[in-house]
Amino acid sequence: GNSVTQMEGPVTLSEEAFLTINCTYTATGYPSLFWYVQYPGEGLQLLLKATKADDKGSNKGFEATYRKETTSFHLEKGSVQVSDSAVYFCALTSNTGGFKTIFGAGTRLFVKA
Amino acid sequence: DGGITQSPKYLFRKEGQNVTLSCEQNLNHDAMYWYRQDPGQGLRLIYYSQIVNDFQKGDIAEGYSVSREKKESFPLTVTSAQKNPTAFYLCASSIKEGGDTEAFFGQGTRLTVV
Numbered sequence: 421g422n423s424v425t426q427m428e429g430p431v432t433l434s435e436e437a438f439l440t441i442n443c444t445y446t447a448t449g450y451p452s453l454f455w456y457v458q459y460p461g462e463g464l465q466l467l468l469k470a471t472k473a474d475d476k477g478s479n480k481g482f483e484a485t486y487r488k489e490t491t492s493f494h495l496e497k498g499s500v501q502v503s504d505s506a507v508y509f510c511a512l513t514s515n516t517g518g519f520k521t522i523f524g525a526g527t528r529l530f531v532k533a
Numbered sequence: 534d535g536g537i538t539q540s541p542k543y544l545f546r547k548e549g550q551n552v553t554l555s556c557e558q559n560l561n562h563d564a565m566y567w568y569r570q571d572p573g574q575g576l577r578l579i580y581y582s583q584i585v586n587d588f589q590k591g592d593i594a595e596g597y598s599v600s601r602e603k604k605e606s607f608p609l610t611v612t613s614a615q616k617n618p619t620a621f622y623l624c625a626s627s628i629k630e631g632g633d634t635e636a637f638f639g640q641g642t643r644l645t646v647v
Contacts, residue, residue, distance in 0.1 A: 454635065463539075463623055463638030464576075509575065520591070521566070521627075521636055525575035 443510035539639035556624035
């Protein structure tokens, strides 16, 4: 079945450091890929998405490129801020998966001032 | 403002009791979902619904029940059959089931068994 694997956390960075959170997926058909962010005690919010191969999603300085050849959708940001501290979830939906959204386990990011 | 509202934010339940978590959306979305999140864990799908009066079991439906009598409402009942109900529960909705559209989440309900 469809699945999403993302790097285990927590990830701890200093302010202005470069961020990469790895995400790989397994899916049949043509999945759409998403990154969601969860701040403490809250629900999830969409951060960015990509719907086909080679698409790049971007928002708030974050970006991720849909790589079909490596089945990856890694999240990057050039310079993190303390306010980026949160849990990040990689996710996919696929027509062959009944369109249910499949989430990765989440990666917690701590950014130190 | 359009959105998805869960209530209550915190809920305490005695062992052996049923409790119902509310989820309401005014986004005119067809699909609604319930997820469970345990500390340090990802999201696990409990139930989902594509249309009024229809719903499907997710990966961990045992001990839970839902109804979808109205498009805007998708309440979740945690029954006494759920052996470990303490968790953070998230409700979500989307304009159609899956596809390339995003899911909108509520703020969550934290359920604790006392």
